[in-house]
Amino acid sequence: QSVLTQPPSVSGAPGQRVTISCTGSYSNIGAGYDVHWYQQLPGTAPILLIFGNTKRPSGVPDRFSGSKSGTSASLAISGLQAEDEADYYCQSYDTSLSGWVFGGGTKLTVL
C-alpha cells in the first residue's frame, strides 16, 4: 500500500487528453510538499517529467503538465501519442515517514 495513491491504469485514444491523479494526505502533499512526476517506459529507467508540482525540465514537451490542490496532485497529458504509453509515478516527501514517498504507479495505455 503506497502512501501516495494513483489509479492502477488509465487509457486514451491518440490525440485525447488524460489525467493521472496522485492522492496523498496532510503529512505529505497536504502539508505543502511539492510533487514530482516520472515517466518509465518499459524496461528503462524513469525520467523526470514534472518537478515542483508544475515545472517541466528542458526537453519535456508542453503536452505534459502538472497541478496540485489540497492533498492531491495531477498529471495531465494532452495530444496523446503512442509513445506516451508508459508507467507514471508521482513522488513527494512525507513528514510522518521522514522520507521520500512514491505513488504506486499508473500504467497508461494508448488505445
Add this chain to the structure above:
Amino acid sequence: QVQLQESGPGLLKPSETLSLTCTVSGYSISSGYYWGWVRQPPGKGLEWIGTMYHTGITYYNPSLKSRVTISLGTSKRQFSLDLRSVTAADTAVYFCARSDCTSNSCFVDSWGQGTLVTVSS
C-alpha cells in the same frame, strides 16, 4: 551531461550484503547535488532507499535504515550502497540517482540505467 552507471554483483544469497557502486561521469559529486538510490522489485513500483548530500550527510528510508549505508567512494566520481542481511524481498532493480531539490522536496533529475540484483539460495 551527467551520466550514472551502477555496478556490482547480480546474485546474492540470503543474509549476505548487497554492495553496489555508482560511477558518475560528466559531474563531480563533491560539487553539489544529492546522490542516492531507488529500487524497483520486479513488476512493482519505485521505493526510495536513501540519499546522500555531497558533503556526506545521509538520509535513509526508515524501513531500511537499520540495514543501509550510503557513502562516498574513494573517487570523487563514485558513491556506494551497502544493504546488509538481504532476503528475497530485496530482489529488485537498483537505480542510482542524482537529485535536486525545490524549497521543500527533492526529486531525481538523473538516473542510472539500473542493475538487477537477485537474492536466492
